Amino acid sequence: MFAFLIRRIIQAALVMLVVASIAFLMFRFLGDPISNLLPEDATVQDRAEMREKLGLNDPVLVQYGRFIADAAQGDFGQSYRNNRPVSDLLAERFPATAELVLVAAGLALALGVPLGIYTALNPRGWLSQGLQVISLLGISVPTFVTGILLILVFSVTLGLLPSFGRGTVVDLGWWTTGFLTPSGLKALILPAIMLALFQMTLIMRLVRAEMLEVLRADYIKFAKARGIPNRMLHFKYALKNTLIPVMTIFGLQLGGLIAFAIITETVFQWPGMGFLFIQAVNFTDVPVMAAYLVLVSFIFVVINTLVDLLYNVADPRLRAERTPAHGV
């Protein structure tokens, strides 16, 4: 287990190093930081001073080392577009994205698991068949179209819910939250549904498939033969083994949610990191793009590593297989 932990952490560090190198290459070769940071009428002398100040005259390897050291401390320089430290911009936007993703993930899980269990236990019911069709649609309809339709129905036609922004947020000093005001909560509903829908259909299909598989297993047949009541059979014995793969996929999807939030945030003009990133791509604001890449990759890598570790704890078979192979 310990050896496995070390291996995974080294792997994660390698991925981060690759990502940081890509970010560095973007910094080094995309756009010209000097003309982006200085006013139009800057003299040649100003430019030369700026070059020196930013350390662009140093050998590439020195620059690379400095970039990695700065990045590790969360310093990504100035945004070209609004001339503020990139770290400030991201810190400001992070709570919006985090709240959106957490609510969407909770929603997807809270709906997807029960619906998946239901469709597995009643595969021939009309509700199950309907849900299967809906889930197929859910995979084919692009998420931004779902978002637009939600706005069309609930904001434009019915006028029930806001279609953009976070509503009123409460500033806690280091975190701004929309959870504490009615308008903040209302603003969260549509974006969270849009972001959750795709994940929900995915979880539902997965739980259904896994549950059907587990229900065919021998131990369930034996339990049935012993006369254990169905309720206990389904929810105590079958569900436990169903949820292990679901946990893994869900963990991996959590990272995906952060990326998909880019689309949701654009549709609902949600002031999160994804919206910031899209604006950066549009204006080729390289520092913001690079910083977003590094931050999101970091979150991914942490989640993936944690999921792997949890998987090991949850499924003893994996531990048994690994120990002889790597324990030597």
Added chain:
Amino acid sequence: MSNFMPMLYAFWDSDITYSFRKSRVAVISALVLLAIFLTAIFAPSLAPQDPFNIAELDLFDSELPPAWVEGGSAAYLLGTDTQARDVLSSIMYGMRISLLVGFASVILAAVMGVALGLLGGFLGGIVDAVLMRIADVLLSFPPILVALLINGVLRSALPSSAQAESALIVLILSIGLTNWVQYARTVRGSTMVERRKEYIEAARTLGTGKLAIMIKHILPNVLGPVLVIATINLGMAVLTEATLSFLGVGMPPTQPSLGTLIQIGNEFLFSGIWWVVVFPAAVLAILVLAVNLLGDWLRDALNPKLR
């Protein structure tokens, strides 16, 4: 000509066509796709209006609802947008761009993935290790994020004046470069199986070069799964293109794809002209759904385990 009819009959009677004829979903999806492809190819002669020819636009006809809604005109079946462009015609032209980007990026991804997969699987060693590590890193990120990044990098490498004209190429490259991994992994796997077989040994003994063995002997035997991946990938590619265009980093409004049309329509959502956004969105969803259903069928039909 003499052996054409038997060939046709053999094709009609083969397992694949039999399973196709038996699957109603596959037949309907194929027909829908055929209709969409034909409409896209012949859009210039089929469309009631050329939406890019300003001379044909009559501003008095702007913002007309679909023909069956009160106030609609029979000349514009699906209504017009704020600049009097016929929505139906815009969709027909938009499909061309969406499908062009879709097919081109799938071909790029497939060619690149198959080539790299062959190389990695056949040569092994350091080439293989490096390729597969790159694939691992790419796979651990959501495709949309990778595509956005490649797109951002390519666009910033271009001068801003050239960005509109090169949007098509940039899109094809960013989607193609995102999706090659799947092909490479599959082809690598089957190549590693094939290269140990006796016919490869035989070819090697005869003095055939490595490249010739890869192309002439291994390639034909690893192409089966590539077709399935390519079909499913087409749906993904069309969706990714639409998403990028919707996010404003894809096709410009002067050369709109379905995604651009939806983005433009989205801006007028609150003025109540829903048809400008709903119809392109519906066409996009139908297109992707049909591709996905056909891909699902093809996967099952080519998988002997499921027969």
